[in-house]
Amino acid sequence: MRIGIPRGLLYYLYKPLWEKFFAELGLEVVVSKKTTKNTLKKGIEVTVDDICLPVKIYHGHVISLKDNVDVVFIPRLVSIKNKEFICPKLMGLPDVIRANIKDLPPIIEPTVDLTSSWLGFYRAVFEVGSYFTNKNTVILKAFYKATKNFKNYTQALEKGARPDEILEGCCNLLSNKAKFKILLLGHPYNLYDPFINLNMIKKIENYGARVITPENFTETIFKTHLSKLNKPLFWTLGNKLLAAAYQLKERRDIDGVILLVSFGCGPDSLIGELIERWIRKNTDIPFVLLTIDEHSGDAGLNTRIEAFMDMIERRKAT
Ligand code: SF4
Numbered sequence: 279m280r281i282g283i284p285r286g287l288l289y290y291l292y293k294p295l296w297e298k299f300f301a302e303l304g305l306e307v308v309v310s311k312k313t314t315k316n317t318l319k320k321g322i323e324v325t326v327d328d329i330c331l332p333v334k335i336y337h338g339h340v341i342s343l344k345d346n347v348d349v350v351f352i353p354r355l356v357s358i359k360n361k362e363f364i365c366p367k368l369m370g371l372p373d374v375i376r377a378n379i380k381d382l383p384p385i386i387e388p389t390v391d392l393t394s395s396w397l398g399f400y401r402a403v404f405e406v407g408s409y410f411t412n413k414n415t416v417i418l419k420a421f422y423k424a425t426k427n428f429k430n431y432t433q434a435l436e437k438g439a440r441p442d443e444i445l446e447g448c449c450n451l452l453s454n455k456a457k458f459k460i461l462l463l464g465h466p467y468n469l470y471d472p473f474i475n476l477n478m479i480k481k482i483e484n485y486g487a488r489v490i491t492p493e494n495f496t497e498t499i500f501k502t503h504l505s506k507l508n509k510p511l512f513w514t515l516g517n518k519l520l521a522a523a524y525q526l527k528e529r530r531d532i533d534g535v536i537l538l539v540s541f542g543c544g545p546d547s548l549i550g551e552l553i554e555r556w557i558r559k560n561t562d563i564p565f566v567l568l569t570i571d572e573h574s575g576d577a578g579l580n581t582r583i584e585a586f587m588d589m590i591e592r593r594k595a596t
Contacts, residue, residue, distance in 0.1 A: 282347035284339035302420030313473035456488035464538035541571035
């Protein structure tokens with residue numbers, strides 16, 4: 279049986295977990311190809327105008343997979359962390375996809391809800407596994423191997439590799455040779471899909487910089503910095519960005535911060551504002567906020583990155 283995994287949204291965080299799990303259950307895993315103009319075009323054709331760019335692109339990935347697989351995996355992500363939530367667009371994703379795309383194969387849509395406890399994750403795993411086998415031991419064994427794979431992935435990220443490097447099979451740790459360190463903040467699907475961000479990481483690293491991202495920080499860092507908030511946000515991904523910014527007060531090795539947000543993203547309109555105000559008030563690190571949508575072009579982005587990197591270069595030289 280062939281199971282399709284769309285290369286979008288939280289694929290960049292959880293691919294090593296689910297891909298291994300399905301492979302251990304004996305399924306053939308088909309990941310949709312890298313995002314192209316055509317992926318976006320297909321997504322735009324079936325979605326409403328004002329939905330965010332990453333969700334449009336996700337639709338395009340599902341369309342590109344649907345005729346080549348027997349089932350497609352679209353989890354309903356409610357919460358991936360205790361007492362926190364994921365953006366509502368991901369909570370309703372299987373329903374939205376079903377409403378927008380015709381002639382879909384069956385959707386495997388476990389509800390991942392860890393709001394009250396980690397048991398929610400085990401429930402999701404057994405829900406998925408039981409589509410393919412009625413043997414709990416087979417599910418458990420597959421799950422064990424998948425979590426081991428996932429742990430290796432997160433450990434590599436914490437040591438400095440980025441998801442884009444690992445998932446593309448090349449790990450190019452420049453940190454020792456880099457002239458600058460740039461913290462690139464944003465949601466994983468915006469940061470690691472080079473089509474969405476117009477190859478931004480490569481553009482920045484062409485200036486001799488190493489780009490680090492929120493995935494490079496440990497859970498301890500997040501906990502420590504979020505504990506300073508009177509009231510954390512509801513959204514896990516937003517909290518992660520805030521914590522990554524808050525640690526800048528204590529770090530002296532970051533030369534600049536770029537916050538990348540999608541036009542039309544509700545959570546980012548608040549989080550972006552909070553991060554920008556906090557960085558400007560509490561640090562003297564150069565900061566720029568870049569907004570992307572399907573009309574963003576290379577020329578505008580190149581100019582802004584060039585200006586930002588020039589400023590950092592001059593600052594470093596003085
Ligand atoms: S957090 Fe923003 S970018 Fe992400 S799915 Fe929700 S609205 Fe879209």
